[in-house]
Amino acid sequence: MSFSPLINNLIAALRCLPGVGPKTAQRMVFHLLERDREGGRHLAQALEEAVTKVGRCHQCRTLCEESLCYLCNNHSRDQTVLCVVETPADVMAVEQTGGYRGVYFVLMGHLSPLDGIGPEDLGMDLFRARLEQGEIKEVILATNPTVEGEATAHYLAQLVKERYIQVTRIAHGVPFGGELEYIDGGTLARALVARAPV
């Protein structure tokens, strides 16, 4: 590539965004410089500010710029039910169902010994302290239905049970709206095992 140094630099910098390769980055740069400099300036400010100021909620570990996130700080939420998820995006996914009134704990990952991610990286000290406050009556494990997510759920379940607190796992089964023919065998097998009386 042989654009001007500032353009080359911006193309390279855009590659830090997931899913952005050299051609896409080039297209973005020309779009911004030719058609939307105001948008580019605004993006630079929003980015600088978010990267500098967004930290983690001291209680649930989700991303937020205050010491307590708006969910932990919301006293109309049921503070006795704790839903454990892997990422802030999962918090949003559960919130969008509109059916959950409790609070969250965000692991920011899952157990993955091969990548060197152990319990201490998932905020287990904070999680244990939360359980020992004695306020929590139920812990819902909503980690991903993947091998690592299941292993993490298993680990957390032990930890919660030891403290005689109720612990549940979100249901596995056939997704709503799907067709049996196209659902993978593992999911269907679990759905059969976990069948419920009508």
Add this chain to the structure above:
Amino acid sequence: MSFSPLINNLIAALRCLPGVGPKTAQRMVFHLLERDREGGRHLAQALEEAVTKVGRCHQCRTLCEESLCYLCNNHSRDQTVLCVVETPADVMAVEQTGGYRGVYFVLMGHLSPLDGIGPEDLGMDLFRARLEQGEIKEVILATNPTVEGEATAHYLAQLVKERYIQVTRIAHGVPFGGELEYIDGGTLARALVARAPV
């Protein structure tokens, strides 16, 4: 959406990038905040700097931060052959062929009366002045092979011919490596008309 205000703001700001919708923007934000804050900070700086400092070459109108771009400023280039393209990305496309040693003129668009884009928006004053300097011996029209690109090439051809300067258009024909079966009829028809003796 109901993340923290700074996160919401960044998600909205990222939507100014072409091809980035709400889900992609959300994924980018979480990636940057959870895994690559340094990259985000660097991107913010590169963006701010490019948006503020990148202007246009005073001679060829391409995007660059100096008053003359590195191609116009390169005296080993043949300053008597002028290739007219629509965008800075097209300059790169021609440069990457490695076969062109002349200089460029960048229209920054094409004639499009419906969008209110007339000759004055394509730097025609600068283009005429360039022709009248008397240095240019050939103008190569490399606007896109689209309806607007062809119309623009036609307009430019008139302008150059009036000044008794040689004017050429890049060849239309079947793209190299393609199969006739899959080439559109219009292209094939033009390739037949423009057939050359072997």
